[in-house]
Amino acid sequence: MTANTTRDWVNPVTCPFCGDELASPGAGFVDHIHDNDDCQDGFDHWRENIAGDLAGEWAG
Numbered sequence: 001m002t003a004n005t006t007r008d009w010v011n012p013v014t015c016p017f018c019g020d021e022l023a024s025p026g027a028g029f030v031d032h033i034h035d036n037d038d039c040q041d042g043f044d045h046w047r048e049n050i051a052g053d054l055a056g057e058w059a060g
């Protein structure tokens with residue numbers, strides 16, 4: 001995982017949706033949302049909002 005999509009993340013070591021501690025920033029979060037449907041859902045909505053606000057800046 002080379003792309004840095006977390007530069008605006010407030011607190012990269014905890015899940016912003018459930019507050020769980022992540023194994024690592026970025027990659028750990030991806031693993032986390034894969035294991036947590038609620039967080040995956042929250043992330044999908046968050047990403048849609050970001051994509052709508054910053055169309056073109058999201059390179060994920």
Ligand SMILES: [Zn+2]
Nearest residue numbers: 015017018039
């Ligand atoms: Zn979570």
